[in-house]
Amino acid sequence: MRILFAVFALLLSVRAEAVVTTDYQSYTLENGLKLVVVPDHRAPVVTSMLWYPIGAADEVAGKTGLAHFLEHLMFKGTDKIPAGEFSKRIAASGGQDNAFTSYDYTAYYQKMAKNKIELALEMEADRMANLKIDAEHFEPEKQVVLEERRMRVESKPMRRFYEELVRKHYAKHPYGNPVIGWREDIKALSLEDAQNWWQQYYAPNNATLILVGDITMKEALPMVEKHYAHIPKREVKIKPFTAEPPRSHEIRYMKKDKQAKISLLYRMYRAPSLFAGVAGKDTGAKDALPLTLLAEVLGGSETSYLYRKLVLEQNIADSVSTDYYAISRGESSFSVYLQPKEGVDIIDAEQALDKAIATFFSEGVTEQEIKRAAVKLKAADVYARDSVFNTALRLGRFLVAGGALKKFDDWLVAIDRVRAEEVLRVGRTYLVKDRSTTGILQPEEEK
Numbered sequence: 248m249r250i251l252f253a254v255f256a257l258l259l260s261v262r263a264e265a266v267v268t269t270d271y272q273s274y275t276l277e278n279g280l281k282l283v284v285v286p287d288h289r290a291p292v293v294t295s296m297l298w299y300p301i302g303a304a305d306e307v308a309g310k311t312g313l314a315h316f317l318e319h320l321m322f323k324g325t326d327k328i329p330a331g332e333f334s335k336r337i338a339a340s341g342g343q344d345n346a347f348t349s350y351d352y353t354a355y356y357q358k359m360a361k362n363k364i365e366l367a368l369e370m371e372a373d374r375m376a377n378l379k380i381d382a383e384h385f386e387p388e389k390q391v392v393l394e395e396r397r398m399r400v401e402s403k404p405m406r407r408f409y410e411e412l413v414r415k416h417y418a419k420h421p422y423g424n425p426v427i428g429w430r431e432d433i434k435a436l437s438l439e440d441a442q443n444w445w446q447q448y449y450a451p452n453n454a455t456l457i458l459v460g461d462i463t464m465k466e467a468l469p470m471v472e473k474h475y476a477h478i479p480k481r482e483v484k485i486k487p488f489t490a491e492p493p494r495s496h497e498i499r500y501m502k503k504d505k506q507a508k509i510s511l512l513y514r515m516y517r518a519p520s521l522f523a524g525v526a527g528k529d530t531g532a533k534d535a536l537p538l539t540l541l542a543e544v545l546g547g548s549e550t551s552y553l554y555r556k557l558v559l560e561q562n563i564a565d566s567v568s569t570d571y572y573a574i575s576r577g578e579s580s581f582s583v584y585l586q587p588k589e590g591v592d593i594i595d596a597e598q599a600l601d602k603a604i605a606t607f608f609s610e611g612v613t614e615q616e617i618k619r620a621a622v623k624l625k626a627a628d629v630y631a632r633d634s635v636f637n638t639a640l641r642l643g644r645f646l647v648a649g650g651a652l653k654k655f656d657d658w659l660v661a662i663d664r665v666r667a668e669e670v671l672r673v674g675r676t677y678l679v680k681d682r683s684t685t686g687i688l689q690p691e692e693e694k
Contacts, residue, residue, distance in 0.1 A: 269285065269632075269656060270285065270286055271283060271284075271285055271642075271652050271653075271655065272284040272285070272286070272463070272464040273652055274464060274468060276451065276471070276472065276475060276476055277476065278451040278452060278475070278476060278478060278479060278480045279450075279451050279452025279453075279480045280451035280452065280454055280455075280456060280471075280475050280476075280478075281454070281455040281456065281646075282455075282456050282458070282464075282467065282468065282471050283455065283456070283457045283458070283642065283646070283652060284457075284458045284459075284462060284463065284464045284467050285457070285458070285459040285460075285635075285638060285639070285642065286460075286461070286462060286463050287459060287460050287461065287635050287638070288461050289461075290460075290461065291360060291361045291362075291461045292358065292359065292360055292361060292460050292461060292635065293358075293359055293360075293361050293364045293458055293459070293460035293461055293462050293635070294356060294357070294358050294359075294457075294458070294459045294460055294635045294636045294638075294639045295356060295357045295359070295364060295367045295368060295371065295456070295457075295458050296354055296355070296356040296456075296457045296458075296459075296639040296640070296643055297354065297355045297356070297371050297375075297454055297455070297456050297457075298352055298353075298354045298454065298455045298456075298457065298643045298646065298647050299352060299353045299354070299448060299449060299453060299454050299647075300351065300352055300453065300455075300485070300576075300647040301314060301352065301353060301448040301453065301485065302314050302348055302349050302350050302351045302352045302353055302426070303315065303348065303349065303350045303421065303424060303425075303426040303428075304350040304351060304421040304422060304488060304576065304577060305421070305448075305485060305486070306421065306424070306428075309432055309435070310432060310435075310436060310440060311424045311425065311428040311429050311432040311433075312392065312396075312425075312426075312427055312428015312429065312432055312433045312436065313428070313436060313440055313441070313444050314348050314353055314426075314444070315348040315353075315392070315426055315427050315428060316388070316389070316392055316428070316433065316436060316441060317353070317441055317444050317445055318346045318347070318348045318353050318355075319388050319391065319392060320378070320380050320384070320385070320388060320441055320445075321346065321355065321374055321378060321445075322334065322346075323378075323379065323380065323381075323384040323388065324378075324379055324384075325373050325374055325377040325378060325379055326377060326379065327373055327377070328370060328373060328374070330384055333370055333374070336366065336370065337357055337359070337366070337367065337370075340359065340360075340363045340366055341359070341360055341363065342357055342358055342359040342360070342363060342366075342367065343357070343358045344356060344357040344358070344367070348426055349426060350421070350422055350426060350575075350576075350577070351575060351576045351577075351644075351647060351648055352643070352644070352647040354643060355371060356636070356639070357371070358635075358636060361460065361461045361462060364458075364462065364470075365470050365474075368470050368471060368474050368475075369474045371474075372474035372475045372478065373474075375449055375450075375451065375454070375475075375478060376477075376478045378445055378449070380438065380441050380442050380445060381438075382438055385438045385441065389433065389434070389436065392427070392428075392433055393430065393433055393434065395427065396427050396428070396430060396433065399427070400425065400427065401430075404504040404506040404507040404508075404688070405507070405511070405688065407504070408502055408504065408507075408513075408686065408688045409513065409686075410425050411500065411502070411686075412500050412513060412515070412684065412686035413425075413515075415498050415500050415684055415686075416498065416515045416517075416580070416684035417491055418491070419489055419490070419491050419492060420488065420489060420490065420491035420577065420578070421488060421489065421577075422491075422577055422578075423491075446481075447483070447484075448483060448485075450478075450480060450481040450483055451475060451478045451479075451480055452480040452481070452483060453481075453483040453485075455643065455646055455647065456471065456475070457639045457642055457643050457646075458639075459635040459636075459638045459639040459642075460635045488523075488576070488577045490526055490527030490578075491517070491525075491526060491527075491578065492526060493525070493526040494682060495681060495682060496681060496682075497680055497681050497682070497683055497684070497685065498683070498684040498685070499684075499685050499686075499687075500684070500685070500686040500687070501686075501687050501689075502686070502687070502688050502689070503688075503689050503690070503691035504688060504689075504690065504691055505690070505691045507688055507689065507690045507691070508690060509586060509690070510586070510587055510593045510687070510688065510689045510690065511584070511585065511586045511587075511593075511687070511688050512583075512584070512585040512586075512587075512593060512596065512597055512600070512685065512686070512687050513582065513583070513584050513585075513685075513686045513688075514582065514583045514683050514684065514685045514686070515580045515581070515582050515683060515684045515685075516580060516581040516582070516583075516677050516678050516679070516682070516683045517578060517580060517677065517682060517683075518531070518534075518538055518571060518578065518579050518580055518581040518677045519531015519532075519534050519535065519538075519578060519579065519677075520535065520572075520573055520574065520575035520576075520577065520578060520579040520648070521535040521573040521574060521575070521648070521649075521650070522574075522575065522576060522648050522649040522650070523575065523576065523577050523578050523579075524578065525578050525677075526578070531578070531579075534673045534676070534677075535573040536573075536658060536661055536662050536665050537665050537669040537670045537672070537673040538571050538573065538581060538673050538674075538677070539571060539573055539624065539662075540617055540620050540621065540624075540662070540665055540670050541569075541571070541581075541670050541673060541674050542569045542570060542571040542581065543620040543623060543624060544612055544616055544617065544620045544670065545569045545604075545607060545674070546567055546568045546569030546570075546583065547568070547569060547620070547623075548623075551568075551569075552603070552607050552612075553567045553568075553569065553583075553600070553603055553604075553607075554567055554568075556603045556606075557585070557596075557599060557600065557603060561599060562588065563587060563588060563591055563595075563596050563599050564585055564586060564587050564588060564591075564596060564599075565586045565587070565588050565589075566584070566585070566586040567583070567584065567585045567586070567600070568583075568584050569581065569582065569583050569584075570582045570584070574644050574645055574648045574650070575648055576647075576648050576649060581677055581678060583600070583604075585597070585600055593687055593689060594687075597685070597687070601680065604678065607674075608671060608674055608675055608678075611667065611671060612667050612670060612671060613667060614666065614667050616667070617665065617666070617667050617670060618663075621662045621663060621665070624662065625659060625662070628659065642655060
């Protein structure tokens, strides 16, 4: 707790116009590979994270899950490294590795001792250039992905419900498809589909390599050029997203599930991201920070407005929270989650939620509350920077979504300029129930 107070005191003592001094070093190779180095010399370790700005949102109808499937296949070897050997060699060198796919990107990472990082660079470059996707590994890995979908989604009532709700919220937008893909689409994916995806998008000029840790650009660049510079660039065409059309009506989705143990409400309001507006508008950048602060003040913690009203004062809910994420290539959403107390009807709880939100906007919010929220968000940033992995993760997400390296830390200054009236303005603009999607999940009683 003493550490937390120290961080808050530090943040409060820093002037609003203070300049962040993190040393971001960047360089672009002749073949288009973008290299970003963030020195952090507190420990002799380095995280290497290679980002491709291509993900589930770039798939075409009928081929959902392809980006995630290719992530799996990237571990199936090259002529130099047999299938399964990549991770074994990293582990044998004392490191860790994995990969992840989202709507906007696919990324691969290794966490290594500084004196072992070149092994990670060498093997990552090798599979960018020489991946083998063959029939021997394709069908067995498809079964692995289908089992992953069964375990993570189809066997869990809340995950099934959320997947169905998002599809209704984004009926036209690719964000409405699950990252892992629909089961029938996964089953229909062909070896040629995977080979074409890799050939089309896994090129140096469509990649950003981020190195964070005990390393400098002077140390990193010779190794990166040695292993990546020979890989030829290719023409890469990434199509813009299909915009979700504007709408002026509420969507409601009610579901009863025998496997559900609790009732819950999940509401999604359409909102801009830092890089895209709602319904195909160019940008929502000016509203992103006020929305971030609104999410914190309204439902970001156990001291937030909705938690105080619905959990502590009215004893209606066991849990209530809000969420908004600004870093996205497409439009985003402002979400509200509510779990009523046992014995409280879910519709009554929804009415109490609607009333609380309306009261919040009629009563307003103070500048002091906004300032406290800003301090909490910056404190969370301080803690995130304590991990070289989290630094690479946050920076990579920002860059592949469309952000410029020199603007990555701008929000730390800009957030102190956001006034309460702006937070209320964006809330009244975007938290409109008539343009929201509300999902309600309830247990189905056995007959």
